[in-house]
Amino acid sequence: MSDWRYRLAEQRGTLLAIAIFLVMFVIYVSNHPAGFTANVVQTAANKGVLLALVAMAQTLVVLTAGIDLSVGMVFTLTNCIGSYIVTGSMGTALLGVLGVLVTGLMCGALNGLIVIYGRLQPIVTTIATGSIYYGIALWLRPQPGSDDNFNSDIADLMTSQLPGGIPMSLVALLMVVLVVWLPFRRSAVGRAVYAVGSSEVAAYMSGVPIRRAKFVAYTLSGLLSAMGGLYVTFITYSGEASFAGGGSYTLFSIAAVVLGGVSLFGGVGSAVGAIFGALAFRTIGDLIFVFDLEALWQELFQGVVLLLAVCIGAARLFQVRNRLDLFS
Amino acid sequence: MDVAVPLFRMEGVSKRYGGVRALEEAELNVHRGRVHAILGENGAGKSTLIKVMAGVVAPDKGRMTLEGQEVSFPDPASANNAGIVCIFQELSLIPDLSVADNIVISNPPKRFGMIDRRAQRRIAEEALARAGGADIHPMAPVKELPLSRRQIVEIAKALARRPRILILDEATSALTAADVVKVFAVLKRLRAEGLALLYISHRMHEIAEIADECTVFRNGRNVATYLTGTKTDNEVVEMMIGREYSHVFPPKSPAVRSDKPPMLEVRNLSWMQRLRDISLTARAGEVVGLGGLDGQGQRELLLALFGVLKGVSGEVLIDGKPTVIGSPRMAKSRTAGMALIPEDRKTEGLMLPMPVRDNLSFAALDRFCHGGIIDRTAERKAIDEMIKLLSIRSDGVDVPVGSLSGGNQQKVVIAKWLMMTPRIILLNDPTRGIDVGTKQEIYQLLHRLADSGAAIIFYSTDYDELIGCCNRVLVLYDGAVKRTLVEDEITERALIASALNIAVEQVEAGIKPAINA
Numbered sequence: 001m002s003d004w005r006y007r008l009a010e011q012r013g014t015l016l017a018i019a020i021f022l023v024m025f026v027i028y029v030s031n032h033p034a035g036f037t038a039n040v041v042q043t044a045a046n047k048g049v050l051l052a053l054v055a056m057a058q059t060l061v062v063l064t065a066g067i068d069l070s071v072g073m074v075f076t077l078t079n080c081i082g083s084y085i086v087t088g089s090m091g092t093a094l095l096g097v098l099g100v101l102v103t104g105l106m107c108g109a110l111n112g113l114i115v116i117y118g119r120l121q122p123i124v125t126t127i128a129t130g131s132i133y134y135g136i137a138l139w140l141r142p143q144p145g146s147d148d149n150f151n152s153d154i155a156d157l158m159t160s161q162l163p164g165g166i167p168m169s170l171v172a173l174l175m176v177v178l179v180v181w182l183p184f185r186r187s188a189v190g191r192a193v194y195a196v197g198s199s200e201v202a203a204y205m206s207g208v209p210i211r212r213a214k215f216v217a218y219t220l221s222g223l224l225s226a227m228g229g230l231y232v233t234f235i236t237y238s239g240e241a242s243f244a245g246g247g248s249y250t251l252f253s254i255a256a257v258v259l260g261g262v263s264l265f266g267g268v269g270s271a272v273g274a275i276f277g278a279l280a281f282r283t284i285g286d287l288i289f290v291f292d293l294e295a296l297w298q299e300l301f302q303g304v305v306l307l308l309a310v311c312i313g314a315a316r317l318f319q320v321r322n323r324l325d326l327f328s
Numbered sequence: 329m330d331v332a333v334p335l336f337r338m339e340g341v342s343k344r345y346g347g348v349r350a351l352e353e354a355e356l357n358v359h360r361g362r363v364h365a366i367l368g369e370n371g372a373g374k375s376t377l378i379k380v381m382a383g384v385v386a387p388d389k390g391r392m393t394l395e396g397q398e399v400s401f402p403d404p405a406s407a408n409n410a411g412i413v414c415i416f417q418e419l420s421l422i423p424d425l426s427v428a429d430n431i432v433i434s435n436p437p438k439r440f441g442m443i444d445r446r447a448q449r450r451i452a453e454e455a456l457a458r459a460g461g462a463d464i465h466p467m468a469p470v471k472e473l474p475l476s477r478r479q480i481v482e483i484a485k486a487l488a489r490r491p492r493i494l495i496l497d498e499a500t501s502a503l504t505a506a507d508v509v510k511v512f513a514v515l516k517r518l519r520a521e522g523l524a525l526l527y528i529s530h531r532m533h534e535i536a537e538i539a540d541e542c543t544v545f546r547n548g549r550n551v552a553t554y555l556t557g558t559k560t561d562n563e564v565v566e567m568m569i570g571r572e573y574s575h576v577f578p579p580k581s582p583a584v585r586s587d588k589p590p591m592l593e594v595r596n597l598s599w600m601q602r603l604r605d606i607s608l609t610a611r612a613g614e615v616v617g618l619g620g621l622d623g624q625g626q627r628e629l630l631l632a633l634f635g636v637l638k639g640v641s642g643e644v645l646i647d648g649k650p651t652v653i654g655s656p657r658m659a660k661s662r663t664a665g666m667a668l669i670p671e672d673r674k675t676e677g678l679m680l681p682m683p684v685r686d687n688l689s690f691a692a693l694d695r696f697c698h699g700g701i702i703d704r705t706a707e708r709k710a711i712d713e714m715i716k717l718l719s720i721r722s723d724g725v726d727v728p729v730g731s732l733s734g735g736n737q738q739k740v741v742i743a744k745w746l747m748m749t750p751r752i753i754l755l756n757d758p759t760r761g762i763d764v765g766t767k768q769e770i771y772q773l774l775h776r777l778a779d780s781g782a783a784i785i786f787y788s789t790d791y792d793e794l795i796g797c798c799n800r801v802l803v804l805y806d807g808a809v810k811r812t813l814v815e816d817e818i819t820e821r822a823l824i825a826s827a828l829n830i831a832v833e834q835v836e837a838g839i840k841p842a843i844n845a
Contacts, residue, residue, distance in 0.1 A: 006426070006467035186442040191425070195433060198424035205384070205420035206485075207405035207434040267424035321600055323636050324676070
């Protein structure tokens with residue numbers, strides 16, 4: 001029986017994020033004029049999945065006790081590239097999709113290589129590379145737009161509704177969890193990522209492959225950001241090099257990760273938690289809409305909810321009787 | 329025995345760190361089925377020696393052979409693969425991972441490319457059982473385990489790698505007496521299985537019990553190798569420190585009889601379920617020891633006195649006046665004048681990347697400040713005095729404190745608190761993992777501080793220290809004071825008996841009587 005106690009403790013952050021999301025989502029749909037319909041869920045899912053993918057990307061780097069400030073810019077760059085190369089027939093469009101994903105992998109790999117071999121701090125490295133990625137995006141798409149031959153069939157498919165009103169985007173997200181996250185979590189290199197984030201010295205002394213772990217974390221992070229960029233291309237049929245857009249995705253991804261119970265100190269948390277953190281964070285904007293408040297309240301309200309959620313997570317600190325535990 | 333070819337051999341190995349010669353033409357032969365103890369002062373080269381063996385640092389020159397084949401280890405992983413596994417003094421466990429995750433960390437069992445959790449669980453349970461830790465749950469996060477349990481996990485982790493040479497660096501220094509017995513049983517079995525064990529410890533009686541042969545290091549060189557039992561403790565200590573070995577402990581000053589209220593008085597102190605109704609007094613010039621098995625509330629008692637714990641009930645009187653101490657900041661204020669030398673100097677005592685100078689003046693910084701500005705000249709003067717007083721060895725006061733040896737680091741921790749001339753000094757096992765020479769200096773210092781009128785509360789896991797240093801010893805058991813021993817009553821036998829909370833007669837057969845019993 002006590003196995004369950006430990007399993008529950010391990011998933012505490014994720015469960016809390018799920019609970020926060022559910023509460024907010026129930027408030028949202030019960031106040032929505034249309035109620036709980038397939039279309040409401042569809043719209044919410046499409047928006048939520050974008051941030052969820054970027055938050056997953058952020059999670060991987062945060063688990064290594066790093067931070068990736070380029071996720072939003074990889075997202076923007078791959079969106080712009082997608083608007084150029086997801087074109088023509090189904091075959092060439094799929095090649096284009098592959099090209100977008102490989103671009104993301106390469107962006108992430110570059111971040112990883114600089115952090116590992118350049119021994120620069122992740123925060124500085126990714127500010128710099130993020131600017132570079134954004135520069136390339138702006139060079140590609142000075143104005144928002146898309147290729148004349150853009151393959152909208154694949155875009156429509158990926159944003160469609162499956163029978164029973166299930167949004168395709170959620171299915172795609174589930175597939176990413178099953179194909180990318182779960183194997184990563186159960187693999188040796190995944191464990192190494194947690195070890196590096198928890199205590200890099202101890203990991204080194206235990207013969208854990210530190211470099212490989214970091215490289216995989218950053219590279220997969222690039223891949224997941226590119227999946228987000230690809231999805232925004234599917235939704236908008238176009239590419240846009242928006243600095244504010246990329247920047248806010250980066251910041252929101254950090255918020256989502258924190259909401260999702262991932263420790264910014266590294267070594268603790270799950271991408272599943274970050275997904276629900278992202279969905280919860282997105283729902284805040286939707287709540288503003290259903291309560292018919294002015295859009296300018298959105299930022300303020302998001303900030304308040306984020307603070308409250310973090311406070312709930314920190315509530316157990318009040319039970320701490322040994323002040324030294326506050327610091328560990 | 330000498331005809332046997334050594335399993336591992338090290339010849340002419342040298343290593344320098346900047347201008348410091350850590351190892352100089354070192355030689356070592358390690359044989360199968362034997363426990364080989366390495367002795368030496370801090371900075372004698374023991375740590376560097378095992379770091380070279382374990383692939384943590386690369387030697388400047390020299391050669392190493394394993395079964396006659398020349399080997400070199402660029403990283404810990406390659407040393408592990410060759411069968412050399414080290415249990416380091418500084419724990420190498422990953423706090424956020426579970427016990428089982430940690431045990432298999434360097435080579436997790438896999439199925440279809442994924443970690444096989446069932447196999448991992450089995451390996452962990454087996455290894456824990458072999459290391460005498462069958463009571464530890466494999467799924468518990470390591471950060472929730474007390475230090476002594478973590479050390480058992482550390483040993484289990486080493487065993488899971490199926491080592492041919494197992495290096496134990498101060499592996500028992502965090503263990504309770506009962507755990508040491510268990511670990512020794514494990515080590516003896518491993519020796520019988522043909523493993524080579526390298527054992528580094530400062531506890532002479534442990535070496536006498538477990539080691540087959542010993543090598544003494546001094547100034548980076550191996551000065552002598554002998555079979556255990558062929559040298560007296562005195563001779564060994566002389567070889568280690570290279571100077572005349574007189575008495576380890578300075579003579580005790582008799583307890584002060586005085587009508588003044590005690591400097592520190594504690595009445596009915598309780599905290600959660602961990603401290604129960606503890607009362608104690610400490611007068612100026614008195615050294616009051618805290619004894620008992622590790623983890624019976626000694627650490628919590630010191631933290632409670634220093635204002636670190638919340639929800640403490642009971643009364644604390646300083647100079648007879650009731651005083652409420654709600655934080656370390658209040659504890660070190662002039663009215664209380666308390667200092668705590670913490671157990672874990674790396675996290676609670678020092679800012680490792682900061683220079684020695686800044687570390688020394690942190691606790692007493694108020695005293696050098698005028699209107700919020702630090703008076704550099706006064707600070708420098710006080711620091712120089714402290715360094716002289718404690719003879720802290722260092723290339724200068726501007727190097728990061730993390731680059732000093734363990735003993736010197738501990739002296740910096742002590743010096744930092746002495747700078748504010750505390751009246752009540754709380755010490756939490758200050759000699760853990762420290763060489764004999766530095767230990768002696770710390771005893772002398774305690775003695776001098778007591779003579780100059782400080783009240784000292786001294787927790788030690790080493791019974792000899794309690795016997796040698798204290799006027800009174802309170803033995804704690806399960807968070808309560810089980811027995812108070814005064815002056816001549818403080819004997820090894822009495823300490824052990826009350827620590828185990830059993831009557832003296834029952835242990836007589838197992839424990840040799842103390843010298844002055």
